[in-house]
Amino acid sequence: MTNLIEIKGVTHAYRTKAGPLPVLDNLNVSVPEGEFCAVVGPSGCGKSTLTRLVAGLMKPDQGEVWLHGERVTSPRKTVGMAFQNPVLLEWRTIIDNVILPLEIVAPRMPQRDREARAMHLLEMVGLKGFERKRPSELSGGMRQRASLCRSIVHKPDVLIMDEPFGALDAFTREDLWQTMRDLRAAEPFTCVLITHDLRESVFLGDQVIVLSGRPARTQHVLDVTLPADRRIDSLYTPEATEMLHLLREQIRIAQGRDGDLH
Amino acid sequence: METLKKIAVPVGSIIAFLLFWEFIVWVNDWPNYKMASPSDLPPAFARYSHLFIEMGWQTLWRTVAGLGLAVLVGTLLGMAMGFSAIARDALYPLLVGFNAIPKATLVPVIALLFIGQHDFNTVLMAFLISFFPIAVSVGIGLSTLEPEYRDILRSLGASKVTIFRKIALPKTLPEFFGALKVSVTLAFIGTNLVEIVSPHGRGLGALFKSGETNGDYPLMFAVLIALAVLGIVLYYAVVALEKIFAGWAERPQS
Ligand SMILES: Nc1ncnc2c1ncn2[C@@H]1O[C@H](COP(=O)(O)OP(=O)(O)OP(=O)(O)O)[C@@H](O)[C@H]1O
Ligand SMILES: [Mg+2]
Numbered sequence: 001m002t003n004l005i006e007i008k009g010v011t012h013a014y015r016t017k018a019g020p021l022p023v024l025d026n027l028n029v030s031v032p033e034g035e036f037c038a039v040v041g042p043s044g045c046g047k048s049t050l051t052r053l054v055a056g057l058m059k060p061d062q063g064e065v066w067l068h069g070e071r072v073t074s075p076r077k078t079v080g081m082a083f084q085n086p087v088l089l090e091w092r093t094i095i096d097n098v099i100l101p102l103e104i105v106a107p108r109m110p111q112r113d114r115e116a117r118a119m120h121l122l123e124m125v126g127l128k129g130f131e132r133k134r135p136s137e138l139s140g141g142m143r144q145r146a147s148l149c150r151s152i153v154h155k156p157d158v159l160i161m162d163e164p165f166g167a168l169d170a171f172t173r174e175d176l177w178q179t180m181r182d183l184r185a186a187e188p189f190t191c192v193l194i195t196h197d198l199r200e201s202v203f204l205g206d207q208v209i210v211l212s213g214r215p216a217r218t219q220h221v222l223d224v225t226l227p228a229d230r231r232i233d234s235l236y237t238p239e240a241t242e243m244l245h246l247l248r249e250q251i252r253i254a255q256g257r258d259g260d261l262h
Numbered sequence: 263m264e265t266l267k268k269i270a271v272p273v274g275s276i277i278a279f280l281l282f283w284e285f286i287v288w289v290n291d292w293p294n295y296k297m298a299s300p301s302d303l304p305p306a307f308a309r310y311s312h313l314f315i316e317m318g319w320q321t322l323w324r325t326v327a328g329l330g331l332a333v334l335v336g337t338l339l340g341m342a343m344g345f346s347a348i349a350r351d352a353l354y355p356l357l358v359g360f361n362a363i364p365k366a367t368l369v370p371v372i373a374l375l376f377i378g379q380h381d382f383n384t385v386l387m388a389f390l391i392s393f394f395p396i397a398v399s400v401g402i403g404l405s406t407l408e409p410e411y412r413d414i415l416r417s418l419g420a421s422k423v424t425i426f427r428k429i430a431l432p433k434t435l436p437e438f439f440g441a442l443k444v445s446v447t448l449a450f451i452g453t454n455l456v457e458i459v460s461p462h463g464r465g466l467g468a469l470f471k472s473g474e475t476n477g478d479y480p481l482m483f484a485v486l487i488a489l490a491v492l493g494i495v496l497y498y499a500v501v502a503l504e505k506i507f508a509g510w511a512e513r514p515q516s
Contacts, residue, residue: 076419
């Protein structure tokens with residue numbers, strides 16, 4: 001299997017008033033086609049920067065980002081993005097928000113087909129009946145569902161998510177994990193998910209990458225050994241507990257507190 | 263019921279105001295040449311109705327033309343300031359300084375520059391006095407657009423023009439209309455300023471002036487009322503446009 005996403009020796013620093021701020025240090029990540037890669041790491045270590053590099057919104061100082069065997073130098077239409085803030089456009093209805101990427105990526109697609117595609121996704125995430133509402137009429141969880149639909153409506157082959165469930169309460173979050181799992185089964189895509197939630201990384205990920213503190217390097221790569229058809233219960237098995245334990249340990253090291261257990 | 267209330271309350275307050283006015287004049291026993299009362303106004307309107315229509319139209323189209331110019335130039339300046347920090351640093355002090363100048367001082371300057379061009383001068387003044395709020399609000403609206411909004415389209419390779427059209431422009435509309443409500447009143451003041459001050463002027467301002475010259479107090483007050491009515495019409499026209507184009511920004515009332 002080929003690696004759909006290949007990050008090779010990426011080093012990046014922001015230029016700030018106080019001088020250069022190194023954020024990524026010789027980072028290497030490979031994600032095979034169709035795999036789900038969860039990335040965890042200490043706050044401020046450079047995770048969002050990584051997503052912006054993969055999306056082609058920024059160029060790294062050194063190193064290369066490859067998607068589908070092509071070097072990324074600028075944004076591309078085959079990428080979908082979702083953020084912690086759902087960033088829905090308040091002046092559009094939910095369905096028109098979902099359609100937005102199609103207006104850019106497929107300008108000649110008939111409006112009827114666009115709406116059919118959006119409706120199909122909205123139905124899958126449980127938003128049927130809300131398509132003509134405004135974002136302000138929906139709850140936070142529902143808005144994030146709509147945002148997810150928008151990020152995959154144009155069938156991207158790479159989906160990049162930056163803490164998409166970070167602002168939601170625990171139950172809504174678990175609901176959305178399951179929605180995410182079902183979407184993935186229905187619409188295959190390769191995914192990079194940034195998260196602060198270790199349970200989320202284990203539930204959704206095929207591999208979990210632990211980044212070190214800033215500047216971020218790959219500190220640890222965990223292959224998630226849970227079965228493909230996971231349920232929330234799968235998180236309470238001994239294997240899952242062991243993986244969560246290992247990740248917690250790695251995060252502690254990444255935060256530079258390995259001498260300070262418990 | 264709700265709509266009835268919406269109409270009855272403002273109409274009631276206007277009637278109360280007119281009654282109060284009539285009462286004050288009656289109590290003080292002011293003669294016509296000191297202070298007109300509301301009951302003097304209908305005869306004044308009736309006597310000069312053709313003048314009111316003609317002059318009112320003059321004032322109206324000049325104000326709208328000046329405001330249109332202000333929207334155009336203000337939006338362009340705002341876009342320059344919103345997109346480029348250099349343009350912002352360069353333009354801000356100039357605009358603030360210009361805005362601080364009392365516009366009455368510009369009337370003679372303009373009158374000397376463009377002698378006899380009454381229409382042009384009036385429109386120019388309406389424009390000069392009213393473009394500032396638009397430029398500032400568009401500038402601030404664009405420069406404070408959260409980067410994530412831009413990134414949803416930028417990550418798909420959308421052009422700057424597309425991002426402006428689909429995201430930045432609609433997102434700035436509520437601020438734009440907020441400024442336009444201020445600007446429409448300012449433009450109206452600008453128009454009347456020139457109409458009153460210029461010799462051989464036209465428009466409601468000139469009609470006011472001729473009432474003053476002839477000592478026709480009811481006419482002067484009738485002009486003031488006509489100005490107020492026109493001002494209200496213009497303001498609510500902007501409110502109606504706002505409802506159409508930026509109604510989504512209205513919070514549902516609880
Ligand atoms: N545009 C920028 N200019 C300068 N510094 C920046 C910029 N963006 C981010 N940084 C800095 O770079 C570091 C990494 O930022 P980044 O947003 O990638 O971290 P993160 O891992 O996503 O953090 P969090 O977990 O809090 O979301 C931070 O210290 C941040 O302050
Ligand atoms: Mg981040």
